[in-house]
Amino acid sequence: MPNDPVTVVGNGVAGYACAARLASAGVPVELIGPGLPCDRPPLSKRALARGRLPYLADALALEAAGIVHVDGWVDGLDLHRRALTVRGRNGGPAGGRPFARLVWATGVAIARPPVPGIEATDQNVDAASTEALLPRLAQPGRRVVVIGAGLIGCETAATLARSHRVTLLERADGPLGRQHPDVIDAAGRVLAGLGITFRGGCAVTGIERARAGRIVRTATHGDITADVVIAVAGVRATLPPALGGGRDVETDERLRVLGADGVWACGDVAAFPHPRFGRIAVPHWDNARASGVHAAESVLGADAAYDRDPYWFSDIGPLRIQQVGFAPAACEWVRRDDLHVGHDDRGRPACVILLGAPTRLNDARRMLAA
Amino acid sequence: MNVELIIDPDTCVGYGECVAEDAEAVELDGDGCARARQAAIDLARAERICAACPVGAISLVAAGRPAA
Numbered sequence: 001m002p003n004d005p006v007t008v009v010g011n012g013v014a015g016y017a018c019a020a021r022l023a024s025a026g027v028p029v030e031l032i033g034p035g036l037p038c039d040r041p042p043l044s045k046r047a048l049a050r051g052r053l054p055y056l057a058d059a060l061a062l063e064a065a066g067i068v069h070v071d072g073w074v075d076g077l078d079l080h081r082r083a084l085t086v087r088g089r090n091g092g093p094a095g096g097r098p099f100a101r102l103v104w105a106t107g108v109a110i111a112r113p114p115v116p117g118i119e120a121t122d123q124n125v126d127a128a129s130t131e132a133l134l135p136r137l138a139q140p141g142r143r144v145v146v147i148g149a150g151l152i153g154c155e156t157a158a159t160l161a162r163s164h165r166v167t168l169l170e171r172a173d174g175p176l177g178r179q180h181p182d183v184i185d186a187a188g189r190v191l192a193g194l195g196i197t198f199r200g201g202c203a204v205t206g207i208e209r210a211r212a213g214r215i216v217r218t219a220t221h222g223d224i225t226a227d228v229v230i231a232v233a234g235v236r237a238t239l240p241p242a243l244g245g246g247r248d249v250e251t252d253e254r255l256r257v258l259g260a261d262g263v264w265a266c267g268d269v270a271a272f273p274h275p276r277f278g279r280i281a282v283p284h285w286d287n288a289r290a291s292g293v294h295a296a297e298s299v300l301g302a303d304a305a306y307d308r309d310p311y312w313f314s315d316i317g318p319l320r321i322q323q324v325g326f327a328p329a330a331c332e333w334v335r336r337d338d339l340h341v342g343h344d345d346r347g348r349p350a351c352v353i354l355l356g357a358p359t360r361l362n363d364a365r366r367m368l369a370a
Numbered sequence: 371m372n373v374e375l376i377i378d379p380d381t382c383v384g385y386g387e388c389v390a391e392d393a394e395a396v397e398l399d400g401d402g403c404a405r406a407r408q409a410a411i412d413l414a415r416a417e418r419i420c421a422a423c424p425v426g427a428i429s430l431v432a433a434g435r436p437a438a
Contacts, residue, residue: 315402
């Protein structure tokens with residue numbers, strides 16, 4: 001029913017965008033997630049640089065918007081009984097919580113490599129972990145080891161290199177291993193220019209607590225002593241078994257979860273049928289915000305299809321990387337001025353990468369639309 | 371009428387729409403955050419830049435006036 005309450009699970013960009021839109025339409029909304037809604041914590045470069053987290057709303061703003069915030073985690077989902085099992089952030093037993101309509105927006109979680117002692121490392125992948133990390137970085141000149149040179153690891157290393165001595169460890173030979181070779185080269189040059197010690201092909205075997213700090217044991221580069229170790233290697237699933245237990249869940253074009261009545265998904269976890277690229281999940285900020293709003297509109301009864309082209313951006317020190325379109329659909333790449341254009345098997349641009357060319361964003365979009 | 375762009379660094383996420391809209395008026399700093407390149411610009415240009423920002427990080431004031 002149009003005014004049945006909606007429960008939104010996940011208080012990141014997608015969940016908050018969805019909850020805020022629903023609340024603005026007068027729908028009773030419950031938003032479940034640990035802590036206040038927080039903006040893109042995995043990319044919280046400014047949180048690391050400035051020492052404060054980018055919250056999207058405080059308790060007063062949530063109340064004013066008509067959003068009921070449940071401060072905790074969802075441990076279980078029973079679609080048959082239409083109930084969630086919720087564990088409060090401040091302890092206490094987990095309890096059941098019924099829902100009428102449900103939007104799942106938990107995002108992907110950042111994984112840590114499965115090595116002994118990994119629990120002694122820090123992360124900057126959500127509000128709570130970043131909040132715990134910041135005091136350890138308050139004093140400049142710390143020896144910081146970052147494990148994992150994906151986008152988050154590289155951004156983190158580049159940000160911290162302004163005031164700390166940073167070593168970046170990566171299992172692959174170069175940083176940003178899944179990106180276009182020119183992106184990898186550019187990132188490597190930038191990291192070196194920032195004074196970051198990059199160790200590619202590195203096999204971390206364990207982390208040990210030392211009298212002062214940590215020792216990172218490796219099979220390839222010896223022992224590395226650090227004051228702070230941050231591990232951000234890969235992503236892991238967050239979905240409950242009732243939604244498949246994987247990293248994403250299939251939705252229809254209106255972001256309704258297939259086979260689950262009255263359940264929507266948005267953000268990183270929504271694998272939606274894109275009209276050109278097929279079924280895709282896009283774990284980036286732009287999609288989180290846009291699909292969160294779209295899911296809310298869908299809950300409200302709109303029948304428009306979600307067909308947003310993927311777009312992401314990243315700043316690794318002075319290097320700005322932007323990408324529009326879907327790289328896996330590209331089978332041949334050509335360079336046009338400062339744009340890298342990937343063509344699909346019909347010769348049509350499917351993906352455009354901008355390296356240090358933010359003024360060309362609309363040109364890239366026009367190429368994709370041509 | 372000329373106006374001044376005010377960019378809230380806590381709200382800006384570095385999306386880049388403002389630079390794509392008007393690279394002579396706005397650029398990205400070393401944090402990927404937008405900043406104005408010109409002290410004052412034409413109102414119509416400024417309004418297009420404000421409208422391009424997906425998070426409402428850009429506002430404008432009459433040139434020479436302190437931000438609220």
